[in-house]
Structure formats: structure tokens, C-alpha cells
Amino acid sequence: MKKKKKQTQMIQGKCINSSDRGMGIVKWKHNDVYVPNLIFGEEAKIKITGKSKSHYFGEIVSIIKESPLRTKPGCAIYDRCGGCQLMHVSYEGQLKEKQRYVLDVMKTIAKHNVTVDDIIPMKDPYRYRNKIQVAFSSNKKGDIVAGFYEENTHKVVQMETCHIQDKIADAIVGSFKEIMKQYKIRPYDEDKRVGLIRHILIRRGFHTDQTMVVIVTSSNKFPGRNNVVKALRNKHPEIDTIIQNTNPRKTSIVLGEQERVLFGKGYIVDVLCGMKFKISPKSFYQVNPVQTETLYNKAIDLANLKGNERVLDAYCGIGTIGLIASRKAGNVIGVEVNKDAIQDAIGNAKINNVKNVRFFTADASVFMVELSNNNEKIDVVFLDPPRSGCDERFLKSLIKLKPKRVVYISCDPKTQARDLSHLIKGGYKVNKIQPVDMFPHTHHVECIVSLEKE
Numbered sequence: 001m002k003k004k005k006k007q008t009q010m011i012q013g014k015c016i017n018s019s020d021r022g023m024g025i026v027k028w029k030h031n032d033v034y035v036p037n038l039i040f041g042e043e044a045k046i047k048i049t050g051k052s053k054s055h056y057f058g059e060i061v062s063i064i065k066e067s068p069l070r071t072k073p074g075c076a077i078y079d080r081c082g083g084c085q086l087m088h089v090s091y092e093g094q095l096k097e098k099q100r101y102v103l104d105v106m107k108t109i110a111k112h113n114v115t116v117d118d119i120i121p122m123k124d125p126y127r128y129r130n131k132i133q134v135a136f137s138s139n140k141k142g143d144i145v146a147g148f149y150e151e152n153t154h155k156v157v158q159m160e161t162c163h164i165q166d167k168i169a170d171a172i173v174g175s176f177k178e179i180m181k182q183y184k185i186r187p188y189d190e191d192k193r194v195g196l197i198r199h200i201l202i203r204r205g206f207h208t209d210q211t212m213v214v215i216v217t218s219s220n221k222f223p224g225r226n227n228v229v230k231a232l233r234n235k236h237p238e239i240d241t242i243i244q245n246t247n248p249r250k251t252s253i254v255l256g257e258q259e260r261v262l263f264g265k266g267y268i269v270d271v272l273c274g275m276k277f278k279i280s281p282k283s284f285y286q287v288n289p290v291q292t293e294t295l296y297n298k299a300i301d302l303a304n305l306k307g308n309e310r311v312l313d314a315y316c317g318i319g320t321i322g323l324i325a326s327r328k329a330g331n332v333i334g335v336e337v338n339k340d341a342i343q344d345a346i347g348n349a350k351i352n353n354v355k356n357v358r359f360f361t362a363d364a365s366v367f368m369v370e371l372s373n374n375n376e377k378i379d380v381v382f383l384d385p386p387r388s389g390c391d392e393r394f395l396k397s398l399i400k401l402k403p404k405r406v407v408y409i410s411c412d413p414k415t416q417a418r419d420l421s422h423l424i425k426g427g428y429k430v431n432k433i434q435p436v437d438m439f440p441h442t443h444h445v446e447c448i449v450s451l452e453k454e
């Protein structure tokens with residue numbers, strides 16, 4: 001018997017919202033259909049391509065009514081690379097979209113009707129990233145491929161230049177690929193688990209021009225290591241330090257535990273808001289240095305410090321916010337789970353001659369529970385958690401500690417809005433919601449929310 005051919009479902013619809021990953025949302029028979037590259041207000045013919053528990057997925061077949069915000073992406077690999085999601089929208093349109101998204105999330109999840117201030121744009125929204133992380137693989141012919149992963153896959157898309165990354169970092173990637181060819185060093189194959197080079201990570205100090213190169217290998221045995229370092233330094237005398245990081249695990253996390261400094265000091269220094277910061281390979285450091293200064297200045301302004309407060313910087317990374325705020329506070333304590341970042345934070349207090357700050361390596365929730373059990377007095381809390389936001393222990397202890405003001409910075413407004421609803425129930429009033437465009441051309445948006453104890 002002939003097998004029945006599966007019918008392709010075609011629909012026509014208007015984009016009425018957007019998802020947290022920047023996809024357009026169309027309603028179809030009371031269901032949401034998530035459509036990549038569809039802009040708010042556009043109408044399109046759409047092919048249904050799949051289904052998850054909560055919604056369908058679709059693909060644009062043709063656009064019936066085009067948005068005036070649609071533009072031609074300047075990047076040659078935009079349709080395949082998973083790095084950017086909004087290059088088909090003009091920069092003005094991206095800002096509108098992010099503004100609408102934050103407002104929607106705050107209304108629907110935080111159930112809060114406070115107005116959202118206009119998103120702070122970036123003057124020149126290109127070449128802003130100070131950190132580039134490139135994956136390696138090989139194609140069918142055996143040629144080395146260096147680039148970024150396709151959205152939701154581990155397939156590497158070849159990249160010659162990236163419009164949002166630092167130019168020198170771009171050039172180092174090209175040279176490294178040539179050096180691999182010259183010394184016959186193979187990229188790592190995740191499926192077969194053979195080959196050596198997994199990633200190259202480059203960090204650039206925006207104000208200091210310092211450059212760090214981290215070569216991520218699958219094994220700590222790195223034949224030809226000295227030749228590679230020599231060749232890389234010959235081509236790029238601007239490199240300040242080269243580190244080998246070994247990651248033998250089957251994981252999508254880029255960096256492994258083991259590190260070996262091959263050249264230089266093993267870290268770089270950058271300047272933010274007039275203070276020096278030492279950055280190690282594994283420490284978190286904001287990727288858009290221009291907008292970070294805007295973000296931090298705004299956050300510290302919103303904390304309205306008078307000079308005598310006891311301040312907590314939760315999820316402090318290398319201590320940036322706490323150290324910058326310490327100039328206006330009585331004293332500051334910072335907590336962070338990554339011990340390398342805390343080592344950097346302690347060093348950063350020293351190089352900036354800051355005496356009123358102490359840093360602790362701990363899980364922020366465990367630390368908060370301890371503070372609240374000890375009835376410690378905290379006046380102002382800055383918190384800047386990872387995308388997953390805070391857990392209940394953290395929020396409950398924060399409410400118990402009763403700081404006068406809380407400044408919550410987040411790169412995921414959805415989890416931020418979820419956490420805000422707890423804080424609002426716990427007696428906090430939202431004063432201001434300020435989005436900042438830290439990641440132009442991607443769907444990501446940073447948001448500062450200031451709260452006050454009622």
C-alpha cells in the first residue's frame with residue numbers, strides 16, 4: 001500500500017507579539033505560532049514546521065504586508081548563524097521591539113503597571129563585543145571551519161568577519177585558523193571525540209587595548225604548542241597573554257577547569273567608570289564596555305547612595321558594581337560563586353586602593369540566608385544574577401533583610417519580572433524600569449529596576 005504523504009500545513013497570519021528569543025508570534029486556532037524573522041505588525045504566509053508543548057513553530061513562505069522597520073542584514077551569514085536574531089530589523093526598530101517586549105513582560109508577569117523608561121540606545125551599535133568565542137570543526141572535505149553555532153545546533157557556520165565583534169579579535173581568529181593548517185592541528189570532533197582544538201576565546205580591553213587569547217583544547221597534551229604561540233605572537237604582537245584551557249568533557253560549556261598560561265600574565269586589565277579591573281579567562285565580564293558604563297552609572301544613580309550606607313553587591317563577578325559604588329557608600333560586601341572571579345575582585349580592590357569593600361565566595365542564596373538569620377543590617381542591595389534569576393531562598397531572605405532600596409539588573413526581563421512579583425508581594429514598590437541596549441542586533445535586552453521598601 002502506498003504511504004500517505006504528510007500534508008504541509010500553510011497558514012496566513014499577522015504578527016501580534018514577539019517571543020523572548022526575538023521570534024514573531026502569530027495566532028492560529030487559539031495557538032501561538034513562533035516564526036523566526038517575522039516583525040511585529042507584519043502579515044505573512046507561513047508554513048507550520050513543528051510543535052512544542054506550548055506552541056507551534058513556523059517559517060515565512062512569503063510576506064504579504066512588510067514592516068517599514070524591515071532592513072537588509074549587512075552580515076553574509078545572518079540567515080545561518082545563531083549569534084544575532086534581529087539584523088533584519090532597522091536599529092530603530094530593534095529598540096522599539098525591545099521596549100515593547102520589556103513593557104509586555106512587566107505587565108503580564110510582574111503584573112505591574114509602572115511605565116517603562118525609554119530604552120537607552122547604543123550610539124554606534126556595531127563592533128561592540130569585547131569577547132569573541134569561536135568554535136572549530138571540519139567540513140566534508142576536511143577543511144577547518146571556524147565560526148559560530150547555528151541556532152540550537154552544534155553545527156559550526158564558517159565566519160570571515162562578525163559585525164558585532166571587535167576587529168582585532170576577528171583577525172586573530174583568521175590567523176589562528178591558518179596556524180592550525182600550517183602545523184596540522186586538527187579541530188575537535190564532538191561526535192567522534194577526536195582532534196584537539198575546541199574553541200578560541202579572545203577578550204579585548206576596550207580602554208587599555210590589552211588582548212587575551214584562550215585556546216580551548218580537548219586534552220592537556222598540545223603537540224606543537226610552542227610553535228603555535230610563537231606564530232600567533234609574530235602575527236599579532238598586540239597579544240598580551242595566551243592561555244591553554246583544557247575541556248575534555250562532552251558538554252556545551254566552552255571552558256574547562258584546567259588552565260595553563262602559555263605566554264604573559266594569564267589575565268588582562270580593563271578600565272570601567274575610571275577604575276581598573278583585572279579579568280581572568282573564567283570570570284564574567286560584561287561584553288559591551290561602552291554600554292556597561294552607562295548601565296553601571298544608571299544603576300548606581302538609582303541606588304541614591306548618600307555615603308554612609310552598607311551595600312550588598314550580590315552576584316558580583318569581579319566586583320565591578322560594588323567597587324564603583326564603594327566611592328559613594330559607607331562599605332560594600334560582594335558575593336559571587338566563581339572563586340576565580342572573587343580572586344579578581346579582591347585584586348581589583350587592591351589595585352584601585354579601595355578599603356571599604358569585602359568579597360566572599362559563596363552561593364548568593366546561601367549567603368543571603370545567613371545574613372538574614374544573623375539579622376545583619378543592609379541598606380542597599382544591587383543584584384545582577386545570571387539569566388535564570390534568583391531562587392526563592394534568595395528572595396525570601398532579601399525581603400527579611402529589609403534593605404531600603406534594591407537595584408535589580410538583569411539580562412532576562414522574564415525571570416526578572418517573575419522575581420519582581422515576589423518582591424512586590426514582600427512589600428517593595430517599583431520606582432523605575434530602565435532598559436539598556438547592551439546587545440544590539442540580538443534579541444537580548446538588559447534591564448535595571450529600582451525598588452524601594454514601602
Ligand SMILES: C[S@@+](CC[C@H](N)C(=O)[O-])C[C@H]1O[C@@H](n2cnc3c(N)ncnc32)[C@H](O)[C@@H]1O
Nearest residue numbers: 284286315316317336337338363364384385386
Ligand atoms: C550577569 S553576571 C553579573 C556579574 C557582575 N555583576 C558584572 O556586572 O560583571 C552574574 C554573575 O553571577 C554569578 N553567579 C551565578 N550563579 C551564582 C550563585 N548561585 N551565587 C552567586 N553567584 C552566582 C556568575 O558567576 C556571574 O559572575
